Amino acid sequence: MFNEEIFNFNIDNIKNDLAIEGMAITDEDVNLFKQFANEEIDMPNLIQTLKNEI
Numbered sequence: 001m002f003n004e005e006i007f008n009f010n011i012d013n014i015k016n017d018l019a020i021e022g023m024a025i026t027d028e029d030v031n032l033f034k035q036f037a038n039e040e041i042d043m044p045n046l047i048q049t050l051k052n053e054i
Contacts, residue, residue, distance in 0.1 A: 011025070011030055011033075028053075029050075029053075032046060032049060032050070033046075
């Protein structure tokens with residue numbers, strides 16, 4: 001498991017950094033990475049899901 005508080009803090013920082021670059025991360029993206037962190041989804045499935053969103 002991971003520390004939810006630290007994870008959310010890091011996501012907020014990443015969102016801010018990406019916004020500066022004109023990019024955005026959605027809540028769906030965050031949920032996917034949470035699933036990955038909880039080992040509910042593996043890397044190949046994570047990559048495929050992200051590709052399908054594009």
